[in-house]
Amino acid sequence: MTRKQDSIRGVEQEQENDEEQQDLKEDSADRSPLNEIKENAQSRAQEESLRTIYRNNLKKILDRQFEPNGYPENLMSHVAREFLKVESYKPKEEGTTAEYLPDTDTKCVFCFKAVDSSGDAELMPCQGQMGSIEKRKIACRSKFHANCAIKYNAGSFLFQYSALPECQGKLQCPLHCCSLCNNEHYKQVAYAGEMTECALCLRAFHKELCIPAGSKNLDVEIKIEGRGVQFEMIVCPAHFTKKKTGKHIAACDECQNTKDLIKCSTCVRSFHKECQDVKTLDGQPIPADKCEKCLAGDAVRYDVPVLVRWSDNIANLAEV
Structure with a gap:
């Protein structure tokens, strides 16, 4: 490096140092007790x-x-x-x-x-x-x-x-x-x-x-x-898109009666239209093939007992 280049580099370094010092002064001014009091007062207000x-x-x-x-x-x-x-x-x-x-x-x-x-x-x-x-x-x-x-x-x-x-x-x-x-x-x-x-x-x-x-x-x-x-x-x-529905429960989810059942199109529940309390969803008539729990978006917690259909109409306890 020539003396001229060395001199230029020295000037640039001094300028960088001056800028850093100025930034520190500004930060210090921003964090001064008076400014902190003002900021706290504004925050409280x-x-x-x-x-x-x-x-x-x-x-x-x-x-x-x-x-x-x-x-x-x-x-x-x-x-x-x-x-x-x-x-x-x-x-x-x-x-x-x-x-x-x-x-x-x-x-x-x-x-x-x-x-x-x-x-x-x-x-x-x-x-x-x-x-x-x-x-x-x-x-x-x-x-x-x-x-x-x-x-x-x-x-x-x-x-x-x-x-x-x-x-x-x-x-x-x-x-x-x-x-x-x-x-x-x-x-x-x-x-x-x-x-x-x-x-x-x-x-x-x-x-x-x-x-x-x-x-x-x-x-x-x-x-x-x-x-x-x-x-x-x-x-x-x-x-999430629901997977294909399995075999339906052979009794109404509400009254447990086994006659004239409607099978839910999105879960394994069966129900009677007259057993449903929900009449409209978002101002529109409810779908005829969906149970109330699916209409309401009900969910099941992890680690809770549920009934699982094993064969015929035998239901056993299982855990989610």
């Missing part, structure tokens, strides 16, 4: 503002008379997570990435619109929290119209029940309520404990005891506040 919104919204719901949501006669399907874009993954892969779309903050998670059918444009934020793998609690991004949340009844979800002081005293979307426990009428237990969310629809299940058989584990990294956060999610059985 934002938290108090959000708490005020929560209190006002909760009061609005509690002040309304109880409104039946039509369950189970007029059943609704579990809605898709329309605003969480999950990247494609291969069947054997157990991880992927996802991102919240811009519509997350401007549209309802139930009707997917900014304004509901009554003309109401107010979106209420969910008060629930998401639990990440690193045990960091993150505010749920769901927003909804009050009317849409009250009408939603998939899995016997009852929005106004969660709002009661003797229940949760919060306005929460279905991602904070175990779909299986709630459908079995364990209403209080359904909201307790850690949940695992389905990455594709608005369903959640207790992490330890209620993961439905046939689910796929899926670690999902979602970008939140500029950084990737890992969540343990699943793809619930509702998103």
Whole structure:
């Protein structure tokens, strides 16, 4: 290297050092006690503002008379997570990435619109929290119209029940309520404990005891506040194509009578039309060849006893 080149390199090195020192000074200035106080004050103001919104919204719901949501006669399907874009993954892969779309903050998670059918444009934020793998609690991004949340009844979800002081005293979307426990009428237990969310629809299940058989584990990294956060999610059985149905049970799933049975086209249950409580699904007449449990998207937990048909009409206990 010539003296001239050496001199140029020395000047460049000095400039780099000066830039590094300037960056350090700026970082130091950003982290100064005064700036930290300002940031903390802003954070506290934002938290108090959000708490005020929560209190006002909760009061609005509690002040309304109880409104039946039509369950189970007029059943609704579990809605898709329309605003969480999950990247494609291969069947054997157990991880992927996802991102919240811009519509997350401007549209309802139930009707997917900014304004509901009554003309109401107010979106209420969910008060629930998401639990990440690193045990960091993150505010749920769901927003909804009050009317849409009250009408939603998939899995016997009852929005106004969660709002009661003797229940949760919060306005929460279905991602904070175990779909299986709630459908079995364990209403209080359904909201307790850690949940695992389905990455594709608005369903959640207790992490330890209620993961439905046939689910796929899926670690999902979602970008939140500029950084990737890992969540343990699943793809619930509702998103898989069912295999060919086996031999049907030779008795009605409800009354156990063996005459004039209808065989379910998607499971081994048999039933009578008059034994079904469900009359419509998403506002349309129900299919004549589907049992109520398939219409409702019911699932079975792992490690629970089930009846298995062995030969003729002999049924033995087995475990999922």
